[in-house]
């Protein structure tokens with residue numbers, strides 16, 4: 001069974017989907033021939049999918065995921081985890097981690113070195129900055145900081161060794177479960193980070209839920225699908241569980257034509273190394289599907305892995321990779337920072353050097369990942385207006401609202417702060433975790449070309465945030481932090497959604 005999707009609004013038909021997901025992952029034969037912008041070709045693509053033509057890569061991934069799952073269940077609980085392979089640490093041999101005290105002028109120097117691609121700023125919160133310095137830059141950074149009278153402390157002398165000793169992440173094999181029904185759906189892993197293959201495996205199961213559609217909005221630089229999960233409003237709730245009461249095609253017509261339809265957009269994984277954002281997004285999806293009473297009149301759209309190439313690369317080559325996998329012309333340095341590539345104040349707070357971690361790209365929207373996200377957000381917004389955009393990142397425990405390029409208040413700043421405080425209050429109740437709510441440029445540093453600024457500046461979405469998840473120390477969050485982080489974000493997000501959807505919208 002193949003599932004397509006069509007966003008209908010009056011006489012306008014918007015084909016958001018190019019790729020479809022099969023109900024049964026073991027017979028997956030999804031194929032994709034173009035980007036989401038190929039709207040006119042959407043029907044051709046669906047036809048192609050019907051023929052069962054499969055991309056070799058996808059077929060191979062699927063086979064691996066399937067056999068892993070089978071192996072895990074065959075061998076029992078004792079062997080359903082394995083040590084994370086450590087070859088993604090090799091690149092970090094000799095890299096050091098320094099803590100630089102926040103003093104007059106040092107932010108400027110760090111920013112200059114960051115823009116030049118000499119170092120990587122890891123920590124954006126608190127009264128100091130934590131930076132990663134590659135071995136070839138140690139003397140240059142030392143010289144510049146000393147010249148400026150800036151003090152620093154070497155926290156880690158060899159990051160690769162440190163990670164091999166400390167980052168014990170258990171990789172659980174994909175024992176995901178069965179097909180979804182209206183009242184239950186397999187859960188994503190919350191005590192282990194999921195590989196790219198496991199995530200796709202999970203999404204295929206999720207796509208069988210009657211309230212869920214999973215579609216590809218385009219392809220990455222290396223040709224991986226960028227998946228969009230659409231959770232439709234529930235028409236009834238049974239014991240807190242979701243229940244679809246109409247066949248899917250009737251349901252779709254009703255919801256897309258609903259004049260009062262509103263939607264929420266969540267993006268995760270735009271920065272490759274921020275694994276916790278992907279895991280939290282999957283947990284939020286699961287909770288929203290399970291607890292249909294939350295946001296009953298709201299369409300929820302989630303892109304759980306916005307930078308799939310980068311995500312894979314962090315597992316296979318370089319754990320600290322941040323950008324996408326673009327091969328930059330005329331440079332030995334790869335990758336574009338996808339959160340500096342959006343066309344709003346492009347280039348103001350970013351780098352034009354391909355070697356920088358915050359390289360903006362040769363032009364705005366030069367990357368297929370940001371193009372796909374932009375087109376999908378435009379299409380969703382035109383059908384059911386986006387009232388909340390939330391981009392999940394790590395780390396720092398900050399809820400940041402736009403703008404990033406200026407400290408001048410963005411439209412609806414007081415309202416964004418109020419709703420942000422609702423998030424922070426509710427996130428803290430169960431876990432005690434404190435999320436500071438602040439303006440992006442004031443609380444972090446100047447930046448531009450990001451998802452949140454674009455949503456505010458171009459889409460004019462009222463409530464827009466970047467959420468920097470746990471913790472305040474490192475990207476390398478232990479897997480036992482996945483569930484509590486997801487839970488506190490769910491508590492906060494649920495309160496936000498409820499604040500945004502009064503009874504009159506709940507029908």
Ligand SMILES: [Zn+2]
Nearest residue numbers: 271274393394
């Ligand atoms: Zn990030």
